[in-house]
Amino acid sequence: MSWRDQLEKASFRGVPFHISRSGGEVGRRVQLTEYPLRDLPYAEDLGRKARTFTLDAFVLGPDYRAARDRLLAALEQPGPGELVLPSRGHQQVVAQRCSLEETTEQGGMARLSLEFAEAGKNELPNSQIDTEAQLRQAGDRLITVCGQDFAAQWKIGAQRLKGDLLTALEAGVGDFLEALVAAQQTFDWIERQLGALERIEQQVDQVINSLEKLLGTPAALYQRLVGSLQRISIRLQRFGQDFDSIVTGRRPNGGTQALDAVKPLLFESPARHVMLPSTPVNVANLRNRLALDQATRIIAVTQAAMALPTAPVLASADLIAMRDTVFEAIDTLADQASDLTYPALLALKAATIRAVAQRLPATAQLREIWQGVCEPALVVAWRQNGNLDAELDLVVRNDIRHPGFVPDGRTLNLLKT
Known part of the structure; x- marks a missing residue:
């Protein structure tokens, strides 16, 4: 096959044209430094120079103006496009310059001087959306909005709450504390590692003991509750990491166990099963119980969602199961949420979707x-x-x-x- 048979038809972005001459430049980017009182310069190689293509092109024929307009439109489109040259094949280029010439002596023909440069790739610097930071922002926003909602619903005159708060909190951490005791009995040699987790129960007791002082200040009560649940979430996650690595000496996969331990805080609602006579005091007490119950579950589900990007899991199926558990809790809370809290819950769910989706490709299947x-x-x-x-x-x-x-x-x- 001769070289003539191998020639391709010239085009740019699929728009054909003819070529009378083609050229270009190649080479290296060199920084030449010449020193005083020295005969020899120093040439610093900075990499390959961008390849350029110069063409003398033309379109002709009875409908040359339509062909000319299509080519001009292709040249003015943003971004790279495919340039096909008869002897150099297919190239990804950007159009840099075009000069158009039409004369009455050569009717039915338009000449164009074209300059292209190779498009290349923008590999560095590279940017990526920080979905974990977005999730933290959505979680902080939900906790703030929930605090405002809690303060608006709390009735300061109600006082009969101490026993119910203890029941609600113990329902959330009871299973975990029982598992902790069993682990200590079985593995006495890691008692020091697990001993730090006993402070969770002490933190819950501190909230109970100081409850009478906090009853009159719902904002302070809410902040105390947020602080305790944040520490519980952190301890549970560390338990999943430390316990597995100490016992097995292998990679941790304690995220699912940690989430299972706090499930009662996400789903159970002890206050909704309380039956009391319909007196004004009891009605106010019940509203306070429901407000505290809703706030506790929202804070807990927020902490669970914010832990998903770094939770110790091995398989993507485990991460998806944890995500679905959090979503189920969010959907349940959204059905009961106020107009103030509902948008923040949906924003937390959307941020969780993005954060988990970014982590999934790096998780084993x-x-x-x-x-x-x-x-x-x-x-x-x-x-x-x-x-x-x-x-x-x-x-x-x-x-x-x-x-x-x-x-x-x-x-x-x-x-x-």
Whole structure:
């Protein structure tokens, strides 16, 4: 095949034209430094120079004006476009300059002098939306709005609240404290690591003991409640990290356990099951209970949502399950929220969606495998992934009694590592 047979038809952004001459420039970007009293200069290479293309183009024919206008419109479009040259193939370029010439001596023809430069890629500097910061802002906004709503609903004259507050808070942390006691009995050698978590119960007691002073100041009561629930959320997350890493020596996956421990705070509503005579004092007390219950659950779900971008999870399925739990709690609260709190709840949900979506690509995927023979978990993990990183998760996730004997005849969930 001769070179003439390999020539392509010239075009830019799909608009054809003819070429009478083509050229261009290539080379290196060089900073030449000449020093006084020295004969030899120093040439500093700064990289390849952008390639440029210069063309003498023309369009002709009975409808040359329509072809001319299409080409001019393509040249004026923003951004890079594809330039096809007869002898140099396809190039991604940007149009830099175009001069148009039409004469009466050459009717039915328009000549154009064109200059293009290669488009390249904008790799650095690179920017990325900080979805975690947006989530924190949405959470802080919701806590602020919820505090305003709580102060507006709180009736200062009501005093019978101490026992109900204790019930509501203990319902949220009771399961976790029981699990903590069991863990201490089983693992005495990590008592110091788990001992710090006992302060959670002390912080709850401090809120109860100072309740009488806070009853007359709903704003101070709300801030005290926010502080306690924030510390509980942080401790629960650290428990998920420290406990797993201490016991197993492997990568932590305690985020789901930590969220399960605070589920009562997200969903349960003890105040809504209280039946009292319809006296003015009891009605005011019940309204206070409902306001405190709503505020507690909103603060708890906010802390849970804000922990999702950094919660210790191994599999994307676990992260999605945690996200769905938070969404279920948000939807439940939104059905009962005031006009002031409702938009902030939706904003928190939207920010959570963006933050979790940004984290998911970096989280390991789960796959189902069929186990046809009985063999150790180490062998299964190595055969499927070529490493042993998923061996412990395989045992825990599939409830295998002994890691040396993975039973056959069943489907297993295994991390892709």
